[in-house]
Amino acid sequence: MKPTIALVGRPNVGKSTLFNRLTKTRDALVADQPGLTRDRHYGHGKVGGKPYFVVDTGGFEPVVDEGIMMEMARQTLQAVDEADAIVFIVDGRVGITPQDKLIAQRLRQTERPVWVAVNKVEGMNRGVVTADFFELGLGDPVAISASHGEGVRELIGEVLDGFQVDTDDTEADHPKFAVIGRPNVGKSTLVNAVLGEERVIAFDQPGTTRDSVYIDFERNASHYTIIDTAGVRRRGKVNETIEKFSVIKTMQAVEDANVAVLVLDATQEVSDQDARLASFVLETGRALVVAVNKWEAASAEQRDRIKREISRKLAFLEFARFHYISALAGQGVGDLFKSIDAAYAAAMVKLPTPKLTRALQLAIERQQPPLSGRIRPKLRYAHQGGMNPPVIVIHGNALEQVPDSYWRYLEHCFIKTFKLQGTPLRVQYKRSDNPYEGQAGGGKKPR
Numbered sequence: 029m030k031p032t033i034a035l036v037g038r039p040n041v042g043k044s045t046l047f048n049r050l051t052k053t054r055d056a057l058v059a060d061q062p063g064l065t066r067d068r069h070y071g072h073g074k075v076g077g078k079p080y081f082v083v084d085t086g087g088f089e090p091v092v093d094e095g096i097m098m099e100m101a102r103q104t105l106q107a108v109d110e111a112d113a114i115v116f117i118v119d120g121r122v123g124i125t126p127q128d129k130l131i132a133q134r135l136r137q138t139e140r141p142v143w144v145a146v147n148k149v150e151g152m153n154r155g156v157v158t159a160d161f162f163e164l165g166l167g168d169p170v171a172i173s174a175s176h177g178e179g180v181r182e183l184i185g186e187v188l189d190g191f192q193v194d195t196d197d198t199e200a201d202h203p204k205f206a207v208i209g210r211p212n213v214g215k216s217t218l219v220n221a222v223l224g225e226e227r228v229i230a231f232d233q234p235g236t237t238r239d240s241v242y243i244d245f246e247r248n249a250s251h252y253t254i255i256d257t258a259g260v261r262r263r264g265k266v267n268e269t270i271e272k273f274s275v276i277k278t279m280q281a282v283e284d285a286n287v288a289v290l291v292l293d294a295t296q297e298v299s300d301q302d303a304r305l306a307s308f309v310l311e312t313g314r315a316l317v318v319a320v321n322k323w324e325a326a327s328a329e330q331r332d333r334i335k336r337e338i339s340r341k342l343a344f345l346e347f348a349r350f351h352y353i354s355a356l357a358g359q360g361v362g363d364l365f366k367s368i369d370a371a372y373a374a375a376m377v378k379l380p381t382p383k384l385t386r387a388l389q390l391a392i393e394r395q396q397p398p399l400s401g402r403i404r405p406k407l408r409y410a411h412q413g414g415m416n417p418p419v420i421v422i423h424g425n426a427l428e429q430v431p432d433s434y435w436r437y438l439e440h441c442f443i444k445t446f447k448l449q450g451t452p453l454r455v456q457y458k459r460s461d462n463p464y465e466g467q468a469g470g471g472k473k474p475r
Contacts, residue, residue: 030072030079030080030081031080031081031112031113031187031188031191032080032081032082032083032110032111032112032113033050033080033081033082033083033111033112033113033114033115033184033187034082034083034085034107034108034110034111034113034114034115035047035082035083035084035085035115035117036085036088036104036107036108036114036115036116036117036131036135037087037088037116037117037118037128037131038087038088038118038125038127038128038131039086039087039088040087040119041117041118041119041147041148042117042119042147042148042174042175043084043085043087043117044084045147045174045175046115046117046145046147046172046174046180047071047082047084049174049175049177049180050071050073050082050180050184051071051072051073051082052073070082070083070084070241070242070243070244071083071084071242073184075181075184075185075188076185076188078188080184080188083107083110083111085104085107086104088104088131105134108135108138108140109138111140112140112191113140113141113142113143113187113190113191114135114138114140114141114142114143115142115143115145115183115187116131116132116135116142116143116144116145116164116166117145117147117174118144118145118146118147118161118164118169119146119147119148120146120147120148120149120152120157120158120171121148121149121152123160124160124161124163124164128161128164129163129164132164132165132166135166136165136166141187141190142166142167143166143167143170143183143186143187144161144164144166144167144168144169144170145169145170145172145183146158146161146169146170146171146172147172147173147174148173148174148175149171149172149173149178149179150173150175150176150178154171157171158170158171170182170183170186201376202250202251202252202253203250203252203253203286203287203368203369203372204252204253204254204255204284204285204286204287205252205253205254205255205285205286205287205288205289205317205368205372206254206255206257206281206282206284206285206287206288206289207219207254207255207256207257207289207291208257208281208282208288208289208290208291208305208309209290209291209292209293209302209305210293210299210301210302210305212293213291213292213293213296213321213322214291214293214321214322214355214356215256215257215291216256217321217355217356218289218291218319218321218353218355218361219241219243219254219256220355221355221356221358221361222245222247222254222361222364223243223245223254241255241256241257242254242255243255243256247365250369255281255284255285257281257282279308282308282309282312282314283312283314285314286314286315286371286372286375286376286416287314287315287316287317287368287371287372287375287450288309288314288315288316288317289316289317289318289319289364289368290302290305290306290309290316290317290318290319291319291321292318292319292320292321292334292338293320293321293322294320294321294322294323294325294326294330294331294334294352295322295325295326295330297333297334297337298334298337298338298341298342302341302342303341303342306318306342306344306345307344310344310345310452313416313417313452313454314375314416314417314451314452315371315372315374315375315416315417315450315451315452316345316347316348316371316450316451316452317348317349317351317364317367317368317371317450318338318342318345318348318349318350318351319351319353319355319360319364320334320338320350320351320352320353321353321354321355322354322355322356323352323353323354323359323360324354324356324357324359325354331352338350347443347448347449347450347451347452347453348371348450349367349370349371349449349450351363351364351367367449367450370449370450371449371450371451374418374447374448374449374450374451375415375416375417375418375450375451376415376416377415377418377446377448378412378415379412379418379420379446381409381410381411381412383446384409384410384411384412384420384442385409385410385411387410387441387442387445387446388407388409388410388422388438390441390445391437391438391441391442392407394441395434395437397429397430397434398431398434400426400429403426403429404426405424405425405426405427405429405430406424406425406426407422407423407424407427407430408423408424408425409422409423409424410422410423411423413454413456414454416451417451417452417453417454418448418451418453418454419453419454419455419456420442420453420454420455420456421456421457421458422438422455422456422457422458423457423458423459424457424459425459426459427457427458427459428457428459430457435455435457438455439453439455442455
């Protein structure tokens with residue numbers, strides 16, 4: 029079992045920088061602005077052959093009792109309860125603060141082992157910098173520089189020494205799905221409904237989620253990873269640098285996922301931004317499930333309107349399944365998983381070459397490619413060229429003369445034959461070379 033290490037501390041002490049250093053990623057947003065991280069953020073790391081989970085948390089404000097800062101503090105306390113060990117990060121350049129003392133008092137009440145990491149000590153006398161932090165009463169402080177990596181390996185090695193760590197961290201393939209949509213459509217509420225707990229902050233304020241949060245869980249003995257993402261507004265409204273990074277993280281999450289769950293708001297119109305998000309999913313080739321949320325709050329008129337708009341504005345998503353749900357009430361969430369499983373299976377399907385070629389021949393028997401002048405293109409055989417999305421490569425002659433409409437016809441035939449519900453399909457062609465082309469005297473291609 030991998031131990032879980034929670035990173036806690038007041039805002040802007042370098043928790044996300046240390047998280048990125050430990051996971052060797054850039055998964056956590058980092059900027060010189062307090063309060064950037066809001067939800068718990070999980071990652072995987074390994075040092076000396078020992079794997080572990082690490083949890084990045086929001087800035088801990090232990091005395092607030094309302095608003096988003098209270099929600100962040102609650103998330104931090106939940107991370108502390110879940111953790112096997114806690115790394116309490118303080119700022120060596122600022123020194124000990126009254127808030128550090130309050131956090132230390134709260135951490136002393138836990139039964140978890142706590143290490144004090146004095147961050148930002150590059151170029152400083154470590155003995156002098158760490159001396160003040162003995163006052164916290166949490167053992168010997170460890171001097172580190174998260175941005176430069178100084179002392180980090182030694183710190184985590186010391187934390188892991190107290191655990192029996194299973195070095196076999198091989199993980200089976202499993203569905204990874206990203207929940208995407210415009211701000212305030214109920215993405216985080218849906219994530220919490222899926223997990224059965226308030227795992228991410230769901231606040232009645234657009235833009236509450238700023239980072240992409242990866243969460244592993246099990247449902248009906250099956251393993252999944254769900255990704256809660258920041259709401260994506262239309263480009264003209266994305267002004268703050270932090271929000272621009274959040275949009276990038278959402279796009280990266282879609283590319284990293286197997287399935288995207290596009291959340292729409294049943295009480296609002298289907299916007300151009302919804303269509304652009306769906307188009308991005310289609311361009312990346314990811315499987316897609318559409319969840320029309322807040323169905324219980326929509327009037328009969330609003331329900332009729334959004335169905336008409338889906339038919340008109342999202343007609344290009346005919347391969348995807350649509351669900352009308354209430355994340356707040358938990359209605360329809362179970363059915364959503366059936367479509368996620370089906371979309372994942374379709375995206376990762378393995379198609380044998382004989383079956384693909386037979387499906388191609390049956391499609392040609394029903395409708396041959398149109399003549400191009402006096403030449404009719406020859407489609408000879410097909411094989412699979414990739415997964416997520418499935419790619420089918422067709423070999424033959426004069427394939428560049430086949431019109432786009434016929435390629436779309438073949439796509440529909442393959443989707444119908446192999447029941448590829450929920451994923452886009454890519455059909456590519458590869459022209460067979462003429463061995464006599466370019467030789468002196470020409471010559472004819474043998475029949």
